[in-house]
Amino acid sequence: MTVExxxxxxxxxVSQFADGRGEPEWMKNLRLKALEEAESLPMPKPEKTxxxxxxxxxxxxxxxxxxxxxxxxxxxxxxxxVDQENISKNLIVQRNHSVAYQSLxxxxxxxxxxxxxxxxxxxxxxxxVEKYFxxxxxxxxxxxxxxxxxxxxxxxxxxxxxxxxxxxEPVQVIFWQEDDEAALYNHVLLVADTGSEVTYVxxxxxxxxxxxxxxxxxxxxxxMDQARVSYGAVDNFASGTTAYMNRRGVAYRDAKxxxxxxQMNDGNTISENLTNLMGDNSYADAKAVSxxxxxxxxxxxxxxxxxxxxxxxxxxxxGVMKDRASSIFNGIGKIEHGASKSNAEQESRVLMxxxxxxxxxxxxxxxxxxxxxxxxxxxxxxxxPIQLYYLMSRGISQKxxxxxxxxxxxxxxxxxxxxxxxxxxxTQVIEGKVY
Amino acid sequence: xxxxxxxxxxLHVEIEGKEILKGVNLxxxxxxxxAVMGPNGTGKSTLASAIMGxxxxxxxxxxITLDGKDVLExxxxxxxxxxxxxxxxxxxxxxxxxxxxxxxxxxxxxxEEGNEIPLMxxxxxxxxxxxxxxxxxxMAQRYxxxxxxxxxxxxxxxxxxxxxxxSIAILDEIDSGLDIDALKxxxxxxxxxxxxxxxxxxxxxxxxxxxxxxxxxxxxxxxxRVVKSGGPELAERLEAEGYDWIKQExxxxxxxxxxxx
Numbered sequence: 264m265t266v267e268x269x270x271x272x273x274x275x276x277v278s279q280f281a282d283g284r285g286e287p288e289w290m291k292n293l294r295l296k297a298l299e300e301a302e303s304l305p306m307p308k309p310e311k312t313x314x315x316x317x318x319x320x321x322x323x324x325x326x327x328x329x330x331x332x333x334x335x336x337x338x339x340x341x342x343x344x345v346d347q348e349n350i351s352k353n354l355i356v357q358r359n360h361s362v363a364y365q366s367l368x369x370x371x372x373x374x375x376x377x378x379x380x381x382x383x384x385x386x387x388x389x390x391x392v393e394k395y396f397x398x399x400x401x402x403x404x405x406x407x408x409x410x411x412x413x414x415x416x417x418x419x420x421x422x423x424x425x426x427x428x429x430x431x432e433p434v435q436v437i438f439w440q441e442d443d444e445a446a447l448y449n450h451v452l453l454v455a456d457t458g459s460e461v462t463y464v465x466x467x468x469x470x471x472x473x474x475x476x477x478x479x480x481x482x483x484x485x486x487m488d489q490a491r492v493s494y495g496a497v498d499n500f501a502s503g504t505t506a507y508m509n510r511r512g513v514a515y516r517d518a519k520x521x522x523x524x525x526q527m528n529d530g531n532t533i534s535e536n537l538t539n540l541m542g543d544n545s546y547a548d549a550k551a552v553s554x555x556x557x558x559x560x561x562x563x564x565x566x567x568x569x570x571x572x573x574x575x576x577x578x579x580x581x582g583v584m585k586d587r588a589s590s591i592f593n594g595i596g597k598i599e600h601g602a603s604k605s606n607a608e609q610e611s612r613v614l615m616x617x618x619x620x621x622x623x624x625x626x627x628x629x630x631x632x633x634x635x636x637x638x639x640x641x642x643x644x645x646x647x648p649i650q651l652y653y654l655m656s657r658g659i660s661q662k663x664x665x666x667x668x669x670x671x672x673x674x675x676x677x678x679x680x681x682x683x684x685x686x687x688x689x690t691q692v693i694e695g696k697v698y
Numbered sequence: 699x700x701x702x703x704x705x706x707x708x709l710h711v712e713i714e715g716k717e718i719l720k721g722v723n724l725x726x727x728x729x730x731x732x733a734v735m736g737p738n739g740t741g742k743s744t745l746a747s748a749i750m751g752x753x754x755x756x757x758x759x760x761x762i763t764l765d766g767k768d769v770l771e772x773x774x775x776x777x778x779x780x781x782x783x784x785x786x787x788x789x790x791x792x793x794x795x796x797x798x799x800x801x802x803x804x805x806x807x808x809x810e811e812g813n814e815i816p817l818m819x820x821x822x823x824x825x826x827x828x829x830x831x832x833x834x835x836x837m838a839q840r841y842x843x844x845x846x847x848x849x850x851x852x853x854x855x856x857x858x859x860x861x862x863x864x865s866i867a868i869l870d871e872i873d874s875g876l877d878i879d880a881l882k883x884x885x886x887x888x889x890x891x892x893x894x895x896x897x898x899x900x901x902x903x904x905x906x907x908x909x910x911x912x913x914x915x916x917x918x919x920x921x922x923r924v925v926k927s928g929g930p931e932l933a934e935r936l937e938a939e940g941y942d943w944i945k946q947e948x949x950x951x952x953x954x955x956x957x958x959x
Contacts, residue, residue: 648753653790656750657804657858658778667803671794671841 270320270411274298277414280325284382287389293396297403297413304407307507309533309562311591311623317531318505319408322446322477324415328358328439337364344437344466346684353378353434359445360417371430377423378434381450384421392421395454400483400511400539408507412448412479419450424459424490433462433495433681440469443503444476451482455490455518464495464682471503472529478506486518488542495523495680497689502529502557509535516542516571523679525689526553526563527696535564540574540602550579552676554696555588555620565609566595569602569635578609581672583697584620595627596637603634613643614672616697669697701728701895702765702781702865704749710759711741711748718744718955720922721760726866729894733908733933734901736919737941739954742901743787745919746870750784751777764866779808783864785855787871792842797854798824800842801861808862827860830890832883848875856887867891868899873907885910905937918944920953 277298281291306314331337334345337356345354353371355378356364362380371378377388384392397403403413420436440447447467455461467478478500486492492512500506506528512520526534538547549565567576578594596607607630613622626639646668654664670677673693680686704726711719718741726732734742748755749762751774762769764780772780792800801824806814824838831853843851852872859867869888873881888898888911900913908916908930916932917924918941926932926944935943945953 647790650790650792652751652753652774653786654792654800655774656778656784656786657800657862658775658807659803660775660807661773663803663807664775667795667800668792671792674794 272324272415286382286385287393289389289393290385293403294414294416297410300404301407301410301414304404304410307406307408307533309564309591310593310625312533312560312562314531314533318475319477321475323442323444324417324446326359326442326445328361328363328441330361331356331363334364340470341437341439341468344468344684344688345435346682348683351432351435351682353430353432355380355420355436357418357420357436357438359440359442363439374428375425376428376430377421379421381416381419381421381452384452388421388423391423391454392452395452395483395485397481397483399485400513401481401509408479409481409509412450412481415448415479416450417446417448419452422453422461422463424455424461426456427458429460430462433464435682435685436463436465438465438467440467440471440476440478440500440504443469443471443474446477447480449478449480453483453492453494454485455487455492457487458489460491462493462495462681464680464685466496466685466688467498467500469499469501469504471501474503476504478504478508480506480508482510484510484512484520486512486514486520488516488518491519493521493523493681495682495685497525497680497685497692498528498534499692500528500530502559504528504530506530506532506534508532509537512538512547514538514540514542514545514547517544518542519546521548521679522550523676524551525676525680525692526551527689527692528561529557529559529696531559532561534561535566537564537566537568538576540567540569540571540576542574543571544573545571546575548577550676550679552580552673553582553590554673554693555582555584555590555622556586556696557588558586559588561588561590563590564593564595566593566597567607569598569605569607571605572602573604574602575606576608578611579675580611580624581675582613582622583616583669583672584613584622585616585697587619589621590623592622592624593627594625594639594641595629596639597629598632598635598637600631602632605632605635607635607637609639611641612672614669615643615645666698669693701897703727704782704866704897705763706749706760708760709745709748709757709762711744712756712758713744713754717758718922719748720955722922722924724917724924726897726899728865728897730915731892731898731900731911731913732915732917733913734899734917734919734924735903735905735933735936737903737953740919741922741955742903742919743870746784746868746899746901749868750774750782775807778864781865783859783862783867785859785867785869785872787874789843789851789855791844793844795842796839797842798838801858804858804862823861827857831857831887833857849877849880852876852884853880856884860887860891865895866897866899868901870901871903872900873902873904881907882910905933908933920944920948920950922955925950
């Protein structure tokens, strides 16, 4: 059976689209080559999830969004993601395929930090973007969807932190798919140069419960020697959006990447988080939580590959499943030959709230080196009746006791989100999805 | 207002089809401290669990009432809100839920919606009680019982007891695994609860705890029944002579209900 991915977007369209945006020549060529490759490349094959009848073709590709003059102009359901007590000085709001709001503190500008939408970055920092764009972390020709991502890219941000610059406050981006049919071919490129530190938080939001769309997202995090990157995300696409999300990291010597992903989409989703630990003493901590409801089908991969010696990788995936939702959780720790003294740990747990739901936790360790340590834990189960009994014996109702247990189960990611407003929104999204 | 009365009559309890309690009778009133003693495997903990409504225990006969109300008809949370409390022998660990959030939810579960305990009042009360129990302050923000030592779990049970102020409390082997200093601290907390409004059922198989908490009534359980009752002097005699004399007196060879030795 073949998957229908014939798009109404041909060579002429892509060429004109790139010209219209005034992109550098290298990007236009990359798009055209990717479009050509897309025709022959296979679709991704997520393990144990059938994507044959998922929508990858019905969407609008180029939808403008109006700029706002102040954050007060945002509708309430978007504004809540911005910390009102402490509005981030480093914030981008992307509305459909346009930048609606953009700010970066003078202090960071002076230090040479670049934080801008990806199109501006391609024009103003062409060499720097070209050097990293889909080179080390993600590749154009991995499959048909990664190739289409490159060909149809229509949004995203570029964040560059120069050598030894430490950014204390979190940097925040809100990707707001306001138009119900606007597809996001969104690309985040985050380069943390030697010895730098940054905390980045992103939100994807749409409200298309009736109309269909597509999100094809790639994030690339490059952590150079001794760099530290904390990457927090809350994915919140509505049920109409089919999401294909790739978050990739490359950590060089002594570098550290920490992921905290709240995967709360309501539509069918493939979400892969892969970190390559290239350098000695590099470190990755990949935490992800999700809630599946309705009829949605989701496939999550959390993978860390060890190349450097003494590298450490920690995977945690917690999923709550209800209604007739179905999710596959693959945790993969891979230690390459030569990555001696490395440690690969993982934990995958699925909490089932209804008998019609389906959840699989597959822990996978692939080890090609003797002198290493590794461990995994996986479980699929219901709310523990003894835990419920304990909480209820203090007067807490069954409903509230279940609520506490579920929030506790998803806390590993929630507590890592560094922006209070986003943390609060993630908590509310969980509340809304579970009850 | 006088305290509550918990009345247990002819209680028979099964676990997985096996009868453990075979007709227990016991009445606990506000102001009274009762100790239930006995060797392992005689049904003491089953009694505690059955009163609270543990899902694995099935009451097949008899009744439990609290001030005349049928406890067996109540869900576990209703029993707690009616005034019962069980300090558990093996408290559950619940990841991601802080001790403090859990306690606040428990307190608010007893209050009307819109009349929740003010945050500052709660913190003050919790701090004061933790001081009394010589607990580390960071335990308020740790996840409920997760990674707690045996002694920390027991103190945490008494912290809950003191904060929730039940009318009748059952303490299931609250002394097991405690060193002498911790035992003194825990006893101090329990003694502080003493009033006409508070009744307590202390389950233990060591007399040791009763050196610090003086019971008004002492009961001995064997073979799933209360076989002997008396005053504090009964506990002292058990300490001095063990249980054999009771077995002889009653002609019991094996005191257990066959669950475990």
